[in-house]
Amino acid sequence: MAFHVNTLRGTKKKNNFKFDLYTGMSIPYLLVLFLFVLLPFFFIVLYAFLNKSDSKLFLTLSNFSQFVTNENFLIAAGLSIWFAFLTTCICMVISYPVAYFTARSRPNIRSVVILLITIPMWINMLLRTLAWKQIFELIGGWMNISILGTDFAVVFGMVYVFLPFMIIPIYTSILKIDPSLYEASKDLGANSFKTFIHVTLPLSMPGIISGITMVFLPAATSLVIPKYLGDGQSRYYLIGNLIESYFIAGDNYYFGSAIAVLLSSIILLMMYFVNKMDRTIVTEAQSVSKKKKIRGNSNA
Amino acid sequence: MINKDAPLIELRNISKSYGETKVLQNVNLTINENEFVTLLGPSGCGKTTTLRILGGFESPTSGEVFFEGKDISTIPPYERSTNTVFQSYALFPHLDVYDNIAFGLRLEKIEPRKYPNVELTPKEKVRKFFKKTTSRYTEYEIKKKVDAVIKLVNLTGMEHRNVANLSGGQRQRVAIARAIVLRPKILLLDESLSALDLKLRKDMQYELKELQRSTGITFVFVTHDQEEALTMSDKIVVMKDGYIEQVGSAEEIYNEPINRYVANFIGDSNILSGKVIDSRHVEFDGEKFLMEETKFPEGAEVDVMMRPEDLDIVYPSKGKLTGTVDSIFFKGVFYEVDVILDNKRIVTIHTTDYIPVGKKVGINFDTEDITLMEIMK
Numbered sequence: 255m256a257f258h259v260n261t262l263r264g265t266k267k268k269n270n271f272k273f274d275l276y277t278g279m280s281i282p283y284l285l286v287l288f289l290f291v292l293l294p295f296f297f298i299v300l301y302a303f304l305n306k307s308d309s310k311l312f313l314t315l316s317n318f319s320q321f322v323t324n325e326n327f328l329i330a331a332g333l334s335i336w337f338a339f340l341t342t343c344i345c346m347v348i349s350y351p352v353a354y355f356t357a358r359s360r361p362n363i364r365s366v367v368i369l370l371i372t373i374p375m376w377i378n379m380l381l382r383t384l385a386w387k388q389i390f391e392l393i394g395g396w397m398n399i400s401i402l403g404t405d406f407a408v409v410f411g412m413v414y415v416f417l418p419f420m421i422i423p424i425y426t427s428i429l430k431i432d433p434s435l436y437e438a439s440k441d442l443g444a445n446s447f448k449t450f451i452h453v454t455l456p457l458s459m460p461g462i463i464s465g466i467t468m469v470f471l472p473a474a475t476s477l478v479i480p481k482y483l484g485d486g487q488s489r490y491y492l493i494g495n496l497i498e499s500y501f502i503a504g505d506n507y508y509f510g511s512a513i514a515v516l517l518s519s520i521i522l523l524m525m526y527f528v529n530k531m532d533r534t535i536v537t538e539a540q541s542v543s544k545k546k547k548i549r550g551n552s553n554a
Numbered sequence: 555m556i557n558k559d560a561p562l563i564e565l566r567n568i569s570k571s572y573g574e575t576k577v578l579q580n581v582n583l584t585i586n587e588n589e590f591v592t593l594l595g596p597s598g599c600g601k602t603t604t605l606r607i608l609g610g611f612e613s614p615t616s617g618e619v620f621f622e623g624k625d626i627s628t629i630p631p632y633e634r635s636t637n638t639v640f641q642s643y644a645l646f647p648h649l650d651v652y653d654n655i656a657f658g659l660r661l662e663k664i665e666p667r668k669y670p671n672v673e674l675t676p677k678e679k680v681r682k683f684f685k686k687t688t689s690r691y692t693e694y695e696i697k698k699k700v701d702a703v704i705k706l707v708n709l710t711g712m713e714h715r716n717v718a719n720l721s722g723g724q725r726q727r728v729a730i731a732r733a734i735v736l737r738p739k740i741l742l743l744d745e746s747l748s749a750l751d752l753k754l755r756k757d758m759q760y761e762l763k764e765l766q767r768s769t770g771i772t773f774v775f776v777t778h779d780q781e782e783a784l785t786m787s788d789k790i791v792v793m794k795d796g797y798i799e800q801v802g803s804a805e806e807i808y809n810e811p812i813n814r815y816v817a818n819f820i821g822d823s824n825i826l827s828g829k830v831i832d833s834r835h836v837e838f839d840g841e842k843f844l845m846e847e848t849k850f851p852e853g854a855e856v857d858v859m860m861r862p863e864d865l866d867i868v869y870p871s872k873g874k875l876t877g878t879v880d881s882i883f884f885k886g887v888f889y890e891v892d893v894i895l896d897n898k899r900i901v902t903i904h905t906t907d908y909i910p911v912g913k914k915v916g917i918n919f920d921t922e923d924i925t926l927m928e929i930m931k
Contacts, residue, residue, distance in 0.1 A: 437611055438644035440631040442658035442736065452657070456648045 301511035317512030327496065331517065334493040337405070338474035341412040345420040345469050346462065348413070353424035353461070354454070368425070371418050379415055380478050386411055387482045403485030411479040416472060420465040427461025428454065466528055471521055493517055560623030562587045562739065562772055563608065568617035570603055570796075577603045578614070579796040585740070585774065585789075590766050592775045592783040594819070595793035601776045602641075604793075605742050608774060609638045621739075632661075637733035638742040641749070643725045645717040651728055652700060652713040658736045659696045703735040706765070723754045730762075734769060741766075743775045747782060759785050780820045784808065792816050813928045817859045824865070824901050827929070828858040836924060839897055843874065845924040857927040862904040864923035867891065873916015877901065879909050893917060 305314045321327050356367045374382060390401040401407050431454065439449040477494035484490020493513065500510035563585040570578040578600045585591050593601035606612040607619060610631035619627045626634060637658070645654050691699070704710055707727040712720070717728060726746060733741055743762075747755045763786045766773045777783055783790050784804045792799045792807060792815075800812040811817035814825055828838030830850045835842050838858050850856055870876045877895040888904040893915060895901060901917065909915060 432642070432644065434640050434642055434644035435646060437631070438638070438640060438646070439657075440611075441609060441636075441638045442732065443632045443661040445630070445632050448661060452661075453646060457646075 298511045298514055301508050302515040303512075305508050317509050318516065320509065321513060321516060327513075330491060330496055331493050331520075333489070334474050334517075335520070337409055337412065337480075337492070338470050340409050341416060341473045342420075342466055342470045344409065344413050345417055346465065348417065349420040349424055349465065350462075353421050353458075354428055356421075357425050357428035368422075371421055374414075375418055382415065383411055383478050383482050386414065390483070400485075402483060403487045403490070407483040407485075408480050408490055411483040412473050412476060415476075415479060416469045419468040419472075423464040423468065424458060424461040427458045431457045463528060467525060470524070474521060475517065560620065561585060562589075562622060564620040564623075565604070565607075566618045566620065568604070568607060568614045568619070570600075570607065570612065570615050577796050578607075581617070581796075581798055583791060583798065583801065585772060587739075587772060588770050590763065590773045590775065590786055590788045591791065592777060592787035592789070593791045593793060594777060594780060594783045596778055596819075598795075599793040600796040601778075601791075601793050602744055605638075605744055605774060605776050608740065609636050609742050610634050635739040636742055637736050637738040637740075638744065639726070639729045639733050639746045641744045641746065643729040643746075645725060645728055645732075647718060650714050650716055651704075651709060651720070654717060654728055655700045655703060655732045655735055656696050657732060659691055659699060662690050662736065699735055703731045706734075706768075707731045722750050723758065726750065726758065730765070734765070734771060737769075738771060740772045740774060743773060745776055745778070747777070748779070755782070762786060784820070792819060810925060811859065811927060813930045814857050814859075815930060817857075817925075817927060822862050822902060822904075824860045824862065825927075826858045826860075826899070828856055828926075830854045830856055830926070836926060839875070839895070839899065841874075843924060845921050845926075848926050850926055855929055857929055859925040859927055860901075860919060860923055862890070862902045863888070864919055865901065865903045866918045867893075867903060867905055867907065867909060868916045868918045870914050870916040873918050875901070875917040877915065877917065879911050879913045879915060882909060882911060 302317055303313055303315070304311050305316055306312075352367075352371075356364055359367070386407075387402060390407055394401040435453055435457070436449055439453045440446075444452060475494045475497075476492070477498055480490040480492045481495055484492075497510050497513050497517075500506045500513070561584045563583075565581055565583040568578055568581040568583075569576070581600070581604060583604075593604055595601050603612060607614055610626075610629060613627060617627075618625050621635070631638075646657065649657065700713075704713060707730055709724065709727050709731065712724065717725060720728065726749075729746070730741075730743075747758055747762075750758060759782060762773070762775075766786075775783075775786065784807075787804055789801065790804055790807045791801050794815055800807060800816050802810075807816065808820055811820065811823075817823040817825060826838045828836050830848060830852055831837050831842055832852055833847050834844060836845055836848070836856070836858060837843070875895055877893040880892045880894045880900065882892075883890045885904075888906055889908060891903045891905055891909055893901050893903060895917075903917065
């Protein structure tokens with residue numbers, strides 16, 4: 255969005271602006287952006303503040319108050335975020351070593367591993383989820399326990415589905431690190447562990463951040479996984495299922511929109527803090543400790 | 555334990571191969587304290603590999619590296635008293651100028667780096683590996699050291715610039731500062747000037763030499779630029795195809811090249827084949843010439859080298875050789891004149907006088923202008 259605002263502003267400033275082929279090529283994209291991103295977004299926000307009674311539309315905040323005052327809705331929202339958080343953490347712990355060793359291995363090994371990681375994505379997510387449902391039923395049957403309908407099953411399903419979205423950005427960011435930086439770090443006295451802490455980790459932070467974004471957001475609103483691996487239990491009736499029910503079954507677009515807007519706001523807010531944390535870790539960690547130490551020393 | 559009489563660095567029979575490719579073959583080299591040593595040669599001659607072996611980034615396939623008499627072949631880079639200025643500078647993009655320079659100081663361990671490395675038990679090794687870095691300096695001391703070195707390399711006021719926004723010359727200064735702030739015994743520079751433009755490169759040549767004098771650190775510099783090597787070095791090591799061809803001072807290498815390869819690599823030269831008559835006479839082009847006393851035995855086949863600037867153009871009657879001017883090029887300080895001798899051989903002469911093409915001339919030279927070289931196999 256910001257990009258287009260800028261280009262428009264740029265065209266205004268330039269007096270000798272000419273309508274050429276390249277500008278023309280951006281029009282379809284602008285159209286798509288407007289029709290399928292901006293317009294729907296506008297309607298969702300609008301619907302969130304509307305309600306209908308006696309076939310009359312009126313502006314209201316009642317959709318939000320209805321959500322905030324209903325304990326069950328709040329629990330669903332809280333659980334959604336909790337499962338998404340767990341999923342993101344587990345994905346991160348699994349992904350980093352995989353991405354690290356893949357990025358630092360030989361090119362032919364690299365392409366094979368990345369292929370293996372992305373292959374599951376070629377298969378429909380619903381099918382994969384249903385496959386896990388059957389596997390869990392089977393294992394549960396053997397061991398005489400119920401795996402389906404537990405937190406484990408839901409989080410497991412989410413980790414399984416979203417793992418590639420964490421691995422790929424981290425892998426890419428590690429791959430982009432100039433190998434001579436590792437040598438420089440060793441040359442300056444860092445062993446491989448310290449090189450990892452002081453060079454690799456901070457330089458792969460952008461990958462971790464985009465990985466978090468790409469896992470946390472879809473995990474928080476996932477629909478299929480809690481529906482099938484939650485085995486229909488009310489605990490796994492999460493925010494995504496809630497929105498679905500109001501749009502499809504309940505036919506209450508206004509309330510459904512309000513939930514979507516609320517969730518988006520919460521997630522946006524969280525992403526803002528994650529991004530801010532990233533900047534703190536990368537650039538300020540060292541200088542903060544530096545200032546502290548200098549102050550301590552000059553006092554003494 | 556450290557032998558004080560031993561040279562600072564000694565490479566003994568170093569060979570290195572990657573699979574079938576032999577990169578270094580039987581390299582022997584001694585580097586003394588406070589020397590500016592240049593490894594000179596075309597790309598692929600093994601000079602960078604030699605530097606990487608010194609820095610600990612590669613280990614030799616056979617042979618040993620001795621540091622003050624102690625074998626350090628298996629010691630990793632982070633425990634060596636060497637620091638490297640990389641060809642691409644390898645500055646940390648996530649750190650600013652100050653933090654790049656302070657990087658090594660913050661890591662320096664409580665105990666100063668020393669050889670031999672004390673044998674640790676596996677448990678101690680694990681603990682050392684994960685140990686939280688406790689620098690031997692406080693941040694206040696680090697600031698003093700960094701500020702001093704920033705001043706030394708003329709980067710004052712840029713401490714908190716992002717390294718991505720620096721020019722090539724500034725980046726190089728950061729790379730040098732980051733290495734010398736650790737006071738290494740040896741500074742390794744890998745083609746460090748090649749990315750700079752001509753003017754900046756010349757300035758940096760003098761600055762580097764000055765830096766080496768003022769810090770007393772031994773510099774090992776890798777380059778393919780012969781002029782750079784001549785300007786800066788106390789000792790030049792000319793390499794070819796993984797072998798060392800000749801080691802000597804700039805004057806020795808220039809005035810007494812050991813063979814055709816070295817003579818051609820450093821400066822321009824006229825090379826003729828000849829035969830030693832006796833210790834004061836050499837024969838080439840069918841004539842006998844007087845020269846300074848030679849160590850080559852009588853009757854030995856040799857290459858005779860004469861530098862273009864040592865040859866003088868005189869009247870045909872006064873020349874030891876005669877010929878006709880074939881071409882003349884203005885080179886700024888001098889004219890480069892190609893003369894076809896009577897026996898059709900072309901000789902290049904550098905002179906400050908303009909001589910028209912087609913003129914008959916004589917060529918004169920002194921006895922010490924004749925240099926005899928081994929014939930290359």
